[in-house]
Amino acid sequence: MTIIESSSPVRIAEQLRDEFRAGAAERDRNRQFPYEQCAAFRDSGLLGLMVPREHGGHGGSFVELTKVVIAISAGDSNIGQMYQLHTGGIRLLQEFASPAVQAKWLPRFTRELWITNAYSEVGTKSVNDFNTTVTPDGDGWRLNGRKFYCTGSLAGDITFGPCRVAGSDEVRVFFARTDAEGVTIHDDWSGFGQRTTASGTTEFDNVWVPGELCFGSPDSAGGGGGAITSLNYQVVHTGVFVGIARNALDDAVEFVRTKSRLWYESSADRATDDLYTQLRVGEMKTAVDAAELLALRAAELCDRAVDNPGDERIRGEASVVTGQAREAAASAAMYAGSTLFKVCGAGSVLEKYGLDRHWRNARTLSLHNPLDFKSMHAGDYLLNDRLPPVDSYN
Structure with a gap:
């Protein structure tokens, strides 16, 4: 069950x-x-x-x-x-x-x-360039390379990612056991946000991968895309942003109710009755609720794309709106993560509360897939009726 x-x-x-x-x-x-x-x-x-x-x-x-x-x-x-x-x-x-x-x-x-991932590499021209290779070995392949941003590596039992067939430009996608001989996971993620995602390095030294788990790349440019798979990536990231925003808002409300003091110029009798505090909390709530509603609308369109395989228009519109939702949710999370300090006051910056993690987490995750390109695709679609590309990031 x-x-x-x-x-x-x-x-x-x-x-x-x-x-x-x-x-x-x-x-x-x-x-x-x-x-x-x-x-x-x-x-x-x-x-x-x-x-x-x-x-x-x-x-x-x-x-x-x-x-x-x-x-x-x-x-x-x-x-x-x-x-x-x-x-x-x-x-x-x-x-x-x-x-x-x-x-x-x-x-x-x-x-x-x-399942965890070993997708990205550092030191290449772009996120879609890969130095990790596989070479044929009997009814399987030998995998060699070094990956970074391997989010979830310490939790995962099996990891996947793109690679090139040695000596060619052919891109394939491998699934490999994290406990296989030749796999080394380094807990070396040092980003200031999303600190406990284990998004560091994974090395592959002559790791054997069965043939059935190393298949032709669905996305020759990006390695690991696919019409619905890529929507899945973006939907979940958008949901993470909304969750961060909601957590920041909840923490702000709890802090104001239980810990905040009034500024001496306020006419209120308690922090929750201060008009400026109510204004800022209301603005945070609007941003968070709007992001959540747009995220759910995007998810509905992605479900429609699942129900209509091969329909480029439906899939493309789902990608556009998911990109918009991603930007709105990231903005809401960073706004809530910053504004909470304005409403909570000086005491909220104490390290013991850890309230700075919300903005740090949102800012870190927002850099994974540049938000400017999401707005660009939305504008291009509206102006030119041009759909985003189908790849790992759209």
Whole structure:
């Protein structure tokens, strides 16, 4: 049983949100990987949310996924981000693996195996250039290379990413066990945000990959895209932003209610009655609620794209709106993460509260996929009726 039958996936996520929120600031401060919380997430059955029902999963929709990610990320956005790669890996196999490979592997992703990633590299011309290679070896391949931004590496059982066939420009996508001989995971992520995502280095030294798990790239330019897989990536990231924004807003409200003092020039009797505080909290709420509604609208369009495979217009519109939602959600998260200090006052900057993590997390995640290009695609579509490219980032 992959999802507890007596409760919905969203309800389960909301329960985990409250558990994950406790200690999140301390884990961030100490760069302490959430092993215990990841174990609880695995036990919850949510790993199987997006696995099709015929393979033992819940067969969830993008709308359900968005709601789950928002809830989880409102507790600990690091876990929400790691979940992106698991759901993306599932979708990648659905789109491009053979039916036999899907039947063999998808049931294992409901609870047994957590998928992580080894996608990006450093030192290349762009994110779509890869030095990692595979060479044929019997009925499989030998994988060699070094990856970075390997989000979720310490939680994952199997990792995927793009590579080139040695001596050619052919791009393939590999899935490799993280405990396979020749795989070394370095816990060296030093970013100021999303500190406990284990987004550091993974090395592959002559790692054997079975032929069935190294297939032709669905996206020769980006390696690991695909019409629906790439939407999955963007939907989850958008949900993480909304969760960060919601967490920042919740923390601001709680702080004002329980800790804030009045400024001596205020005519109010308590902090919650101060008009300027009410104004700023109201503005934060509007930004957060608007971002969540747009994120859910984008998810609805992505579900429509799933229901209409091959329809470039429907898929393209889903990509445009998901990009808009991503920008709106990132902006809301950074706005809420900054404005909370204005409403909470000087005492809120104390390190023990860890309230700065919300802005740091949002700012860090916002750089993963430049927001300017999302607005550019929306404008290009409106002005020229031109759809975004189908690749790993759109």
